[in-house]
Amino acid sequence: MSFLFTEDCGWVPGASRHKEKRDIMNTKNEELFDFAKMSEVWASSISDLLTYSAGQSKTTGLFASMTDEMLRCMEKMGGSSDPDDFHEIGDRLCRMWNEMYDEKISRFFHVPQFGLMRSHQEKAVQMVDKFNRFQAHVAELANLLCQPFQRSQKTLASRMVETAKNGDSSKESKTIYKEWVGELEKHFMTLLQTPQYVTALSLTLKSLSDFVAVRDEAIEDLLSNFPVAKKTEMDDMARELYEMKKRIKKLEKMMASGTAL
Amino acid sequence: MLRNSIPMNNIMSAMTANIGKNQDRARKASEILLGDLDSSLAQTNYEVIYTEDRVKLKHYLPRAESCYKTPLLVVYALINRETMLDLQPGRSVVERFLDHGIDLYMVDWGYPTRKDRFLGIDDHINGYMDNMVDCIRKRHQTDKINIMGICMGGTFSVIYSALHPEKVKNLVTTVTPTSFDTDKGLLNVWMKQIDVDYLVDTIGNLPADVMNLGFLMLNPARLMIDKYVGFLESMDNKQFVENFVRMEKWIFDSPDLPGEVFRQFIKDCYQGNRLINSTMQVGEEVVDLRNVTMPLLNIYAKYDHLVPPETCNQLTKRVGSDDTEDVCLDTGHIGIYVSSKYQECFAPRIAEWLKERDYVEHGTLK
Numbered sequence: 265m266s267f268l269f270t271e272d273c274g275w276v277p278g279a280s281r282h283k284e285k286r287d288i289m290n291t292k293n294e295e296l297f298d299f300a301k302m303s304e305v306w307a308s309s310i311s312d313l314l315t316y317s318a319g320q321s322k323t324t325g326l327f328a329s330m331t332d333e334m335l336r337c338m339e340k341m342g343g344s345s346d347p348d349d350f351h352e353i354g355d356r357l358c359r360m361w362n363e364m365y366d367e368k369i370s371r372f373f374h375v376p377q378f379g380l381m382r383s384h385q386e387k388a389v390q391m392v393d394k395f396n397r398f399q400a401h402v403a404e405l406a407n408l409l410c411q412p413f414q415r416s417q418k419t420l421a422s423r424m425v426e427t428a429k430n431g432d433s434s435k436e437s438k439t440i441y442k443e444w445v446g447e448l449e450k451h452f453m454t455l456l457q458t459p460q461y462v463t464a465l466s467l468t469l470k471s472l473s474d475f476v477a478v479r480d481e482a483i484e485d486l487l488s489n490f491p492v493a494k495k496t497e498m499d500d501m502a503r504e505l506y507e508m509k510k511r512i513k514k515l516e517k518m519m520a521s522g523t524a525l
Numbered sequence: 526m527l528r529n530s531i532p533m534n535n536i537m538s539a540m541t542a543n544i545g546k547n548q549d550r551a552r553k554a555s556e557i558l559l560g561d562l563d564s565s566l567a568q569t570n571y572e573v574i575y576t577e578d579r580v581k582l583k584h585y586l587p588r589a590e591s592c593y594k595t596p597l598l599v600v601y602a603l604i605n606r607e608t609m610l611d612l613q614p615g616r617s618v619v620e621r622f623l624d625h626g627i628d629l630y631m632v633d634w635g636y637p638t639r640k641d642r643f644l645g646i647d648d649h650i651n652g653y654m655d656n657m658v659d660c661i662r663k664r665h666q667t668d669k670i671n672i673m674g675i676c677m678g679g680t681f682s683v684i685y686s687a688l689h690p691e692k693v694k695n696l697v698t699t700v701t702p703t704s705f706d707t708d709k710g711l712l713n714v715w716m717k718q719i720d721v722d723y724l725v726d727t728i729g730n731l732p733a734d735v736m737n738l739g740f741l742m743l744n745p746a747r748l749m750i751d752k753y754v755g756f757l758e759s760m761d762n763k764q765f766v767e768n769f770v771r772m773e774k775w776i777f778d779s780p781d782l783p784g785e786v787f788r789q790f791i792k793d794c795y796q797g798n799r800l801i802n803s804t805m806q807v808g809e810e811v812v813d814l815r816n817v818t819m820p821l822l823n824i825y826a827k828y829d830h831l832v833p834p835e836t837c838n839q840l841t842k843r844v845g846s847d848d849t850e851d852v853c854l855d856t857g858h859i860g861i862y863v864s865s866k867y868q869e870c871f872a873p874r875i876a877e878w879l880k881e882r883d884y885v886e887h888g889t890l891k
Binding site for chain 2: 409412437441445448449452453456457462463465466469470473476477480498499502503505506510513
């Protein structure tokens, strides 16, 4: 049985709180169709539940804060908002996920493995861990790349409202598009030079390298049971071939110029 | 909170008014796209006179009587393909050179595979490039040839000219990055922070798709959205569609970049800025730009987003030659070779500059 915290009664069984909310909704029938109101009620209930579980452990606490953030975002559905607000939500969600992943989830991927299959399991688990981290960095980068779209749309919308207010709403869609793409380019040019973007890009590339390295190790591990050459073996051979060819070419040149032997 | 009221009714009525026009355009476009399109590239005739591993040396068959004593070797970048210089008849730098009577050679670097990941800048410059130069010298019974470098191929040409000045009569560099310590270009900003050692150690050759994505990200609004909106607007024009498809074919026909070349280019050039300071080591030698004593024509583009003017315009001040010229054109990185406006002046300008120096002996230090 779950308990919810109410301002008037303190901790009460969750079901009674839900019943209370259902009653409120039934008495105001028209609100059934008010999505914003409904999501607010729903979000508030889940939020209460998560706030309670936050006291139980740090992991659920972090998860609760993140879900809470998502719910606050959902509450805004159906209303209008400044696009920058959504960008901040995206930023906060990425940060909280990374924090939670680093502090709590990734530990599960570092639990020592035992037995005959120990090293294989370790590589497979590492691969999942590195993939998750790569995905998190991609999400951060994608979040940054959404900003110019949000900002250009905001600028364009305000400009269109302004022109409409002045009684001029005769702009063709082509003109509107040209204005938007110009704004978009401007915002991209600003973003792509920021240290924040450069850092996110380099972290994404690094996490991609991390993932590729462990993925290749895990695949090679599997391949070692089959009669095929592994990538590292082929690379070793290519290096030997490269060095041999280089020596031969050098000798050929020396012989041609008469400086050898 | 402000609720923006966009005049959707006006937009919708404008769209409705255009429905007929758009339907007509879509019908014509489908006829064009389903019909025969001439989008072939690099149609000028050539013969392959030298091959080494994946690398080929092309010699273009003359179209006019040769009036130059010295042949010209064009060194393209390892990124994308040299076919850009010969997009289509009438829009071809190669054709222009041949029409001026230049005996023209071009390096085709081919498509590196995984086994080529260990080939570095030294192997490309002191190996392949030097062998090709020797091949041309032997063929023409001459000590020196003219070299023209494009973008990264220009950087290679500068390095080659500094290491083998006795084999280069005149040097032409076009959109060639040599000074990298600037924040004017996004590539310069981005490359400073990447851990290139780790990247190359794990992925080997740099995949072409990754590079192309990076180039598209230099201006996503124009290169990933506006370009295709422009295509939709003009897709009922057959000539436009053919040119568009041709450019798309060229842009995305990219070889992977050998890992060791990428490693040294990023570390020594973008991160260390060693070339312009004459401290870059290639093979066993340090590249001293004061050894570039031959005449140098340095052409770059004012609106180049890949190789901004700041990365090109330092070269003439650092070389040892007393015959140098900087030319800044009002166009972009690719426009310099393919725009109809610059087709009229780019190749003829180089041809004229080479002609003036064809019978002159140079080589004096500053």
